[in-house]
Amino acid sequence: MATDAEHPRLILHNFLSLDLCRELEFIHKSCCTVGYRPNVFSTTLSHLIATNSAHLILPFISIRERLKEKAEEFFGCEYQLFVEFTGLISWSKGASIGWHSDDNRSYLKQRDFAAVCYLNNHGEDFNGGLFQFQDGKPTTVVPVAGDVIMYTADSRNIHSVHEIMDGERLTLTLWFSRDSSHDEDAKLISLLSQSLSNNFVDEPILHLPLPAPNNMYWFSPDQGSQCQSGFDIRLARAHVLGYTFYSFHDQLLDTSQNLSEWLMSPLRLAMEDELFYKEFVNSLHALQVLQFCCWKVSELRETEVGRAITNVVPLSQSLQEKSSGWKLTLGDHQLAETVFRSLSNYEDSKPAFGWADLHAAVFAWENYTCKLRKELLIRYPYWRTYQSIFFVPLVDLEKEA
Numbered sequence: 001m002a003t004d005a006e007h008p009r010l011i012l013h014n015f016l017s018l019d020l021c022r023e024l025e026f027i028h029k030s031c032c033t034v035g036y037r038p039n040v041f042s043t044t045l046s047h048l049i050a051t052n053s054a055h056l057i058l059p060f061i062s063i064r065e066r067l068k069e070k071a072e073e074f075f076g077c078e079y080q081l082f083v084e085f086t087g088l089i090s091w092s093k094g095a096s097i098g099w100h101s102d103d104n105r106s107y108l109k110q111r112d113f114a115a116v117c118y119l120n121n122h123g124e125d126f127n128g129g130l131f132q133f134q135d136g137k138p139t140t141v142v143p144v145a146g147d148v149i150m151y152t153a154d155s156r157n158i159h160s161v162h163e164i165m166d167g168e169r170l171t172l173t174l175w176f177s178r179d180s181s182h183d184e185d186a187k188l189i190s191l192l193s194q195s196l197s198n199n200f201v202d203e204p205i206l207h208l209p210l211p212a213p214n215n216m217y218w219f220s221p222d223q224g225s226q227c228q229s230g231f232d233i234r235l236a237r238a239h240v241l242g243y244t245f246y247s248f249h250d251q252l253l254d255t256s257q258n259l260s261e262w263l264m265s266p267l268r269l270a271m272e273d274e275l276f277y278k279e280f281v282n283s284l285h286a287l288q289v290l291q292f293c294c295w296k297v298s299e300l301r302e303t304e305v306g307r308a309i310t311n312v313v314p315l316s317q318s319l320q321e322k323s324s325g326w327k328l329t330l331g332d333h334q335l336a337e338t339v340f341r342s343l344s345n346y347e348d349s350k351p352a353f354g355w356a357d358l359h360a361a362v363f364a365w366e367n368y369t370c371k372l373r374k375e376l377l378i379r380y381p382y383w384r385t386y387q388s389i390f391f392v393p394l395v396d397l398e399k400e401a
């Protein structure tokens, strides 16, 4: 929709497929950290690389390119733009932003255009959170999964976002710049080169995530103050799906002091009074598999045959045998549910999937991860050569190789 020249902006319906929206939701809900403002969570591409999950930047590549081309075409600046920032951003109850333009700080002056992609639905996944332009048409934008809004980052497009009343609102947000010194690609390629040189580059070994420092996962209802109340967002994300983490240590440790340490070390998943015997290398690994299961559950149910599960035991039995099993406690359950429950989860409080699904998800997640990892190793040398992160169909690269 082209609008008046005084307020250059564009709305694109169904620009992203629903499956891509779900895939990005999986990435965000398994990798995000607390954001830059209260009740906001974010996942940047550099964070994915830093946490040993560089392959998870791949689902972003073609969409970044399509959005950049669209912005260049619509705003009439072909071949002039660089992606300045790409990130998944979610807002929970209480988050909002007043009237502003996106270049309204001295350190944001390089931003020329914004693209906000909605990944979930107003009224279904969250309430509140309508986007509003101060002048010009359209005035209000209701977030619908797959839709995108683009606008100039200057004062011609002053906007705000209403407070989130309930649920979690998720977007993929990009800014574009004409200034090549703010090219995100150059920074990402440099991070990738460090990350890949730390690993066995030739071996597409299974890639396991490595958590960032624990304070990046600590949600505090009153950010800025040193208050003790709050929760670890990895525990909270598992909790709203109906799962808890159990750690099996030899020694008795003081829970509050060691929660951080345990979240970094091997653990298992429990649901109600049953324990899944699969050991995950750390909390992020377990959370990635849980969120992957959430994304793929219907597909997993179609393809799995047999579905015999042998590695689930009653918790009471396992704790008797291994007296050192410890539940990692979440703390404020109610707060975690307010912050992370999407509206659609409220209907019934039962877990959305069970052990058979999770069992299948462990293998499907490994296949997904290995496939992306192999793809990254094919694409990366081209990105390094051209100092640009671009999308080419894999068959074309394989032909060249």
Ligand SMILES: O=C(O)CCC(=O)C(=O)O
Pocket: 097, 102, 116, 131, 159, 160, 161, 171, 173
């Ligand atoms: O998420 C949105 O709809 C817009 C967010 C926004 O205005 C911003 O991040 O500057």
Ligand SMILES: [Fe+2]
Pocket: 100, 101, 102, 159
């Ligand atoms: Fe904004």
